Amino acid sequence: MILTYKWKQGVIQVKARFIPVISLFLLVFGLLNWYIGWNGWVYLSTLFNLEHALLYGIIVGVLSFSWIIGRLGQHSVSPVRQIAYFLKYIGSYWFALLEYCLIILPLADLLVWLLTLADVAYKTAVVSVGTVAFVLLASILIRGSWNAWTPIVRMYKLTIPKQAGSIDKLRIGVASDIHLGTVVGNKHLGRLIRHMEEMKPDLILLPGDVIDDSIDPFIRRNMAATMSKLKAPLGIYAVLGNHEYIGGHIEEYIAHMNAIGIRVLLDENVLVQGSFYIVGRKDLAARQSDPEGRLPISELIAAIDKKRPLIMMDHQPSDLEQASLNGIDLSLSGHTHRGQMAPNHLITRRIFELDWGYKLKGSMHAIVSSGFGSWGPPIRLGSRSEIIQIDLTFKPEPQA
Numbered sequence: 001m002i003l004t005y006k007w008k009q010g011v012i013q014v015k016a017r018f019i020p021v022i023s024l025f026l027l028v029f030g031l032l033n034w035y036i037g038w039n040g041w042v043y044l045s046t047l048f049n050l051e052h053a054l055l056y057g058i059i060v061g062v063l064s065f066s067w068i069i070g071r072l073g074q075h076s077v078s079p080v081r082q083i084a085y086f087l088k089y090i091g092s093y094w095f096a097l098l099e100y101c102l103i104i105l106p107l108a109d110l111l112v113w114l115l116t117l118a119d120v121a122y123k124t125a126v127v128s129v130g131t132v133a134f135v136l137l138a139s140i141l142i143r144g145s146w147n148a149w150t151p152i153v154r155m156y157k158l159t160i161p162k163q164a165g166s167i168d169k170l171r172i173g174v175a176s177d178i179h180l181g182t183v184v185g186n187k188h189l190g191r192l193i194r195h196m197e198e199m200k201p202d203l204i205l206l207p208g209d210v211i212d213d214s215i216d217p218f219i220r221r222n223m224a225a226t227m228s229k230l231k232a233p234l235g236i237y238a239v240l241g242n243h244e245y246i247g248g249h250i251e252e253y254i255a256h257m258n259a260i261g262i263r264v265l266l267d268e269n270v271l272v273q274g275s276f277y278i279v280g281r282k283d284l285a286a287r288q289s290d291p292e293g294r295l296p297i298s299e300l301i302a303a304i305d306k307k308r309p310l311i312m313m314d315h316q317p318s319d320l321e322q323a324s325l326n327g328i329d330l331s332l333s334g335h336t337h338r339g340q341m342a343p344n345h346l347i348t349r350r351i352f353e354l355d356w357g358y359k360l361k362g363s364m365h366a367i368v369s370s371g372f373g374s375w376g377p378p379i380r381l382g383s384r385s386e387i388i389q390i391d392l393t394f395k396p397e398p399q400a
Contacts, residue, residue, distance in 0.1 A: 033064035036101045039109070043130035046123055067091025067376075074182065074214060085182045085217070092183050093141070096377035099341060100140050108133045144341065144379035151191055151372060151385040153199065156358060157393075158365050160329045162309045164394040165275030173201030173232065174388035176315070176334025177371025179243065181212030184373040186226045188385075192372055193229045195387050203234040203272070206262070207332050208241025208283055208315030212375070215249040219256070228260035236262045237270065237278050241315040241335065243375075245285040265313070267295045269304055276394075277304055279312040279328070297326045309394060317352050317368045324362040330392070331366045338370040342382030356383070 037060035041053055050056075070088025073080055108129050115125035164170070173196050180189065196204065211218050218224070230236055244253055254264045263270070265280020272278060279301060282294035297319065301310065309329045317333035324331075338356035339345030348355040352368070359366045367390070370383045 147380035179373035206238035
């Protein structure tokens with residue numbers, strides 16, 4: 001049995017077997033938000049002697065489900081679409097608040113209970129602990145927002161022991177996980193342009209997730225026009241990330257990128273000025289989302305001259321072992337965001353061999369970026385919005 005919902009932009013089919021799963025998710029999600037809202041009301045009502053919670057409850061309810069409502073309405077006609085964009089934007093911040101509330105509030109509730117056991121007045125305990133929790137949450141959101149919107153440039157100086165034609169040195173600018181959409185837009189993209197202009201890279205590489213879950217804001221806000229300001233004499237190349245596959249408009253996205261001179265590599269390799277290869281892999285999601293799947297590295301580079309330097313982009317750092325064994329000299333990835341918001345980095349660290357930074361694996365240099373944009377909340381804690389600058393030196397080993 002399939003339930004079909006007709007929308008202006010197409011047809012969404014939901015298999016009936018997923019309804020219990022979705023219902024359970026909404027129930028748990030609602031209960032968690034109720035817990036946060038209840039704590040907020042206890043604090044505010046105690047501090048300001050409030051008695052009526054109806055308006056407060058409506059506000060918390062809207063904030064709690066604003067991202068979901070915005071996601072469902074983002075393909076509607078204007079002005080509904082603009083309202084949906086706004087709801088999705090504020091809902092993104094709410095997700096960050098949700099995570100840190102679920103860490104802080106249980107401790108705060110425990111502390112209030114312990115203080116009342118120690119004969120501290122209930123109002124005093126609630127107001128004092130609640131104020132500390134509020135200041136802590138506000139500090140996290142403010143600092144996290146600053147980390148997300150203030151990118152830094154991380155520099156790596158690396159040597160590849162191969163001849164690259166007439167090129168002795170190469171500067172590469174790398175920006176992964178830009179996530180252009182309803183939250184990250186032209187303003188943040190402008191920061192990338194300015195940093196790249198200051199860097200003056202010979203080559204720019206974009207290892208996936210250039211757009212977020214929908215291509216619609218990218219087109220409607222004319223972000224391609226801003227991206228067209230990226231310039232590099234040896235070209236600009238990108239690969240697909242899992243979010244391009246989630247959005248599902250691969251051909252349309254590639255056409256927009258081609259129109260502004262950015263080539264998207266789909267399990268392809270390119271010889272640049274007869275000197276070095278750029279190898280671009282499809283994302284791991286291609287195994288399920290692309291009828292052609294994705295090639296193993298061995299097949300992808302089977303016909304190329306491995307005496308030349310091989311620079312590979314693979315959005316997810318899930319295949320470093322095979323990359324090293326197949327003679328890749330420099331592997332560039334993103335995807336992990338380094339967890340984006342601590343302590344999520346403890347999870348990405350366990351999933352990936354390298355979830356952020358640099359590693360020499362065999363003779364291969366591997367770099368995983370925490371990304372330039374953000375997914376969901378534009379909040380970073382324990383990570384930063386970053387651009388990678390790689391200064392490569394090609395220096396063949398002396399012959400014995």
